[in-house]
Amino acid sequence: MNCLREADVVVVGGGIMGTAVLRELSKYDLKSILVEKEPDLAMGTTKANSAILHAGFDAPNGSMKARMNVRGNTLYHILEDQLDLDIKWTGSLVVATSEEELATLRELLERGRKNGVGGLQILSAEEVLAKEPNLTKTVTGALWAPSAGVCWPFAAALSFARSAVQNGAEIFTDCRVEGIVVADGKVTGVKTSKGLIKTGLVINAAGLYADEVAKMAGDESFSIHPRKGEYILFDKTVADKMVNGIVFPTPNKTTKGVLVCTTTHGNTFIGPNAEDIEDKDDRAVTITGMDRIIASAKKLLPEIPLGAAITEFCGLRAASDSGDFIIGKSRVAGLLHAAGMQSPGLTAAPAVAEELARLVRELLPMVHLKKGFQSILPKKTVFHRLSRVKQAAAVQKNKLYGRVICRCETITEAEIVAAINESCGARTVDGVKRRTRAGMGRCQGGFCGPRVTQILARELGIPVTEVLKERADSHMFYEKEPAAGEEA
Amino acid sequence: MSESYDVIIIGGGPAGLSAAYSAWENGAKKILVIERDRELGGILQQCIHNGFGLHHFKEELTGPGYAHRCMELIKDKPEIETLIDTMVLEITQDKTVVAVNPKKGLLELHAKTIILTMGCRERTRGAIRIPGERPAGVFTAGAAQRMVNMEGYLPGKKAVILGSGDIGLIMARRMSLEGCKVEAVLEICSFSNGLTRNIVQCLEDYDIPLYLSHTIVKIHGSERVTGVTVAKVDERMQPLPGTEFDIECDTVLLSVGLIPENELSRGLDLKMEPLTSGPVVDQRRETSKPGIFAAGNVVHVHDLVDFVSEEAEIAGKFAALTAQGMLEGELKHVEVTTGDGIRTCVPQRLSLPEEGETLRLFMRVGAPEQKVRLEVTSGDTLIVSKLLPFAKPSEMIALNLPAEKTKLISGDLKVALKREA
Incomplete structure (x- = not known):
């Protein structure tokens, strides 16, 4: 096998976890490489989840989850500005509709305080309805957690990645790990579909496939089970009939339950259910799943404007058999895990990244903080959020800001071109969507999908027929074939 | 400028x-x-x-x-x-x-x-909550039409079309002419909302089967569409278990409103x-x-x-x-309300001068009807009445109200169907 690179550390997996680790490692004088099997980053669990930055009252006192959740939440408050993350600190409500549930809320409050979550408070029914007037009138109270928020998970992962690249890290997409080379019980390299990367350290952030990556190194200490969660997303125009922030039901033992939440861009969603499945590639939305989340959400929000649904999707949580995060050293020397990152994995990611960087420094004591680390990522221009004066100036500087491609979300051609040409740029129609929101609105790409396809073809210098929606064979359009009898 | x-x-x-x-x-x-x-x-x-x-x-x-x-x-x-x-x-x-x-x-x-x-x-897949995966190859009929007719690309080679309104029917023919095999047109209603001439000229002439009271219950394919599972629906438009069958295709076109x-x-x-x-x-x-x-x-x-x-x-x-x-000049404002059988009527308000004004009402019925009388009344006054041999939700009804009639309007206007006893 050809040798692609030599590196101090190889991160496997380009989701929120892998990219957060890569960015943390880019603070040190290390050669770090991230490999991702898909054509783009953030295509697994990171692209389809509840997007919530949890306050940290759910996890048991003293658990890894609890510690990482609370620290992660704090870090997002710092990273928000540095990395231009789109976060709305809405606070969250856990709503009770009975006396028993109120008792559970008091337990959660106590647990949260012990976990170090600030500002927790039990609200009366009146206070809850004042915050969220559309909720069921049977509400008896709620746990209010002001430090919770909602973010834009794939944009966050991309910001981590771009910041890491800005600081010298390298990323390979379409680069599948095929084996981990172990000699004398120690990792010496990673075999990928693009060639061998020689390295003494591998960080396993492979999400749903973390158990398989571990197995390649001979570590069979855990397994990962996909747990499906389905969602229904609504048009912005009905957000005022739904909720302002994040509303959970009172949790039971297995899940936080179906929540109702308005995203950072103003679309409300309901979901997820929690269905343990076998197939890690099963991303099908089901009738039973949708019926279930609609029924559950109605307990919180009696009137759900189903006619205003704009899309349904499902994500697979990477659930470990222990139920807790698996963070730290494998018994195989040189392999570190960041696995089993189910909820609150998104919130915990930057804290877990710190923890792994600490372990890397233990293993590589000669490594030091890099001089000239740039913590700040240049801000992106989001045309529709600019003032009219700044919009006018933007078009004057670059006329492509004057052409609106996605009508529903008011996304301009200049933003789409930038998303393709920036570092870790978009290569697919869905990649453009994740970076710019073109195609995320009420028409779901009906108008802009073909145009985005043509812009991708132009910018990448490929025929329209080679542009992909998402994965390898997801072509959007074909050449016309001459009809029978017609000259070719 | x-x-x-x-x-x-x-x-x-x-x-x-x-x-x-x-x-x-x-x-x-x-x-x-x-x-x-x-x-x-x-x-x-x-x-x-x-x-x-x-x-x-x-x-x-x-x-x-x-x-x-x-x-x-x-x-x-x-x-x-x-x-x-x-x-x-x-x-x-x-x-x-x-x-x-x-x-x-x-x-x-x-x-x-x-x-x-x-x-x-166009209404999208999400609005009607079609279950299944989310591969490439699911298009609204209009998006596909733009691609094939204006940009010069084919959205797919083997298609299933959901919805038998005129856009769906026209696209069935268009895709066939462009070399795409249209396997089926599915319609969740028990009747097609398209014009009869389009059913003949766009489906029958091309041997494309039309399945009434059928819908897609699952889209297959993790990258590009590989097929759909179709089921018959009951009168409440709910899929009937046991009636499912699969159709292999690489494209799903939606013409669902x-x-x-x-x-x-x-x-x-x-x-x-x-x-x-x-x-x-x-x-x-x-x-x-x-x-x-x-x-x-x-x-x-x-x-x-x-x-x-x-x-x-x-x-x-x-x-x-x-x-x-x-x-x-002063205008008299009245509301136009819909009664039995009439789903919508435009305009919804009238702003009438003293001498009346010639106008047209544009209406749609809620369900297919035969031999009904369309009546426009204002209070107890019958303004206009017209016999409709047929009425379909898909075909807009236009009704003339001359100025001498609108002059008679005193209070809110009501349009409704009256069924012959």
């Missing part, structure tokens, strides 16, 4: 162009049509089949042919300006239109009156009608906000572009007259 206009028209499709011409005919001196696409004509430019214009131009035209006729009417008229490749970002309460264009940058334009003619968009595109209307806080999803208008096509008019598919979805033009000419006329201050 100027910054102040008598009439600004938002949307350069058939409604916008017809409104512009009519505004010009009625004396408006400064008219501007703003279009977001790279050319005027709207959705007609991708409708390369024929069947347009029989009422309005008294001859059969293709979509682009109809659009061309509309463009010819406004050509070489210094009073009418057009802006293409221009997106309206906002319309403010004081009738300022904020728009953006790559060449001219950000524009702030002022109007005495505004006509909303933004048309409609159109929705008026009213984002700008919402920003203006216009009174909206939930059943049409468009603004409430009077017979002059003035909305709840004085000086703001609306016409065409943005008000309610039409099946014939000819009616769109007719409605837009009304809006153009009254917008022009209003802009010139020529509409003085």
